[in-house]
Amino acid sequence: MVYSNMLKYLYLCNMNIILHETQIFGPVDIYAAYTKADILLIEKHEHYQKRSFRNRYDILTANGRQTLSVPLSKGKNAGIYITDVTISYDENWIVQHLQSIRSAYGKSPYFEFYFQDLEKLLLKKHKFLFDLNLESLEFTLKKLKLHVTLEYTNSYQKTYSDTIDLRKTTWNQTESRNKYTQVWAEKFEFVPNLSILDLLFCEGPHSVQVLKNIL
Numbered sequence: 522m523v524y525s526n527m528l529k530y531l532y533l534c535n536m537n538i539i540l541h542e543t544q545i546f547g548p549v550d551i552y553a554a555y556t557k558a559d560i561l562l563i564e565k566h567e568h569y570q571k572r573s574f575r576n577r578y579d580i581l582t583a584n585g586r587q588t589l590s591v592p593l594s595k596g597k598n599a600g601i602y603i604t605d606v607t608i609s610y611d612e613n614w615i616v617q618h619l620q621s622i623r624s625a626y627g628k629s630p631y632f633e634f635y636f637q638d639l640e641k642l643l644l645k646k647h648k649f650l651f652d653l654n655l656e657s658l659e660f661t662l663k664k665l666k667l668h669v670t671l672e673y674t675n676s677y678q679k680t681y682s683d684t685i686d687l688r689k690t691t692w693n694q695t696e697s698r699n700k701y702t703q704v705w706a707e708k709f710e711f712v713p714n715l716s717i718l719d720l721l722f723c724e725g726p727h728s729v730q731v732l733k734n735i736l
Contacts, residue, residue, distance in 0.1 A: 538562055538684040540674075543603065543654035544574040545591060546661065546716045553735035554687060555662075561669045563655070564688055566677035569598045569606045576606075576650055578716035581705055582625040586712055589618050591650065606650040615643045622718065629704045631725035635664060639718070661717050665729050701731050 539558040541551065555561060569575065576591040592614055594607040619640055626632050642660055647653040662669055680686070700711050701724050720728045 539687055540564065540681055540684045541687045542567060542573075542575060543651055543658065544578075545576060545650075545654050545657050546578040546718050547574050548579070548714045549717055549720050549732070550714050550735065551687070551690075552661070552665065552667075552717045552720075553732040554685075555667060555669055556729065556732045558669055558685075561671050562684060563658075563671060563673050564677070565604060565651070565673045566675075567603050567688070569601060569603050569650075571598070575603070575654065578718070579714075580622060580625050581703055581709070581712050581715055581719055582621065583705060583708070585709065586715065587621060587625070589621060590614075591653065593650065604649065604651045607648055608646075608650055608653065610646060615646070618643060626704055626718070626722040629722035631722050634725055635718075635721055638664075661721070664721055665717075665732070666726075667729055667732075 537558050538560040539554060540562045542564045544551070576593060577588050579586050579588050581587070592609040592612060594609045598606050622639070623632075623636065626636075638660065642656055645656075647656070659671075700713075701720065703709075703711065703719065703723055717728075720731060724731055
């Protein structure tokens with residue numbers, strides 16, 4: 522593995538390094554994993570993969586789990602680098618996402634604490650998916666007050682030494698070990714591993730403690 526100077530220093534300090542792809546408001550369990558990391562190494566040189574959390578995230582609505590997807594520009598995205606994948610704005614998906622989030626979490630305890638900044642983030646209309654994902658990650662880490670050093674891969678490698686490689690990890694949607702009080706608790710049994718937004722809106726500043734108790 523080729524380390525940057527900062528990453529080399531942190532590694533020599535025996536800090537935990539987690540390797541992961543970018544996601545937009547990824548599932549709760551991945552953020553639970555991030556609480557165990559000193560360094561989050563972002564995969565910057567992979568090819569885009571369909572049907573993943575790279576451009577979709579799950580929320581809980583009055584009708585149950587709903588997947589929100591960021592549409593991509595037409596073409597064969599699966600064959601290009603993640604940093605070159607562009608977002609389509611042919612449809613006003615931003616308004617659709619914000620309306621769905623407001624409908625789902627408008628009555629949540631911490632909705633007013635996070636929604637305005639989330640709205641500003643999405644309304645920036647990022648050109649590239651990677652940039653949107655990165656800003657969503659930085660937004661979430663800041664709101665969680667989770668202090669993790671972000672670094673980036675210099676090239677794509679199938680295997681890495683001295684890192685916890687979580688690329689291609691499948692996150693379970695059936696286990697209920699990460700319970701907290703959800704907005705629609707009176708209507709549904711606990712729905713596990715939704716987007717980190719679900720936890721933030723429901724638990725606010727207590728979210729990190731919930732995450733630390735998961736793994």
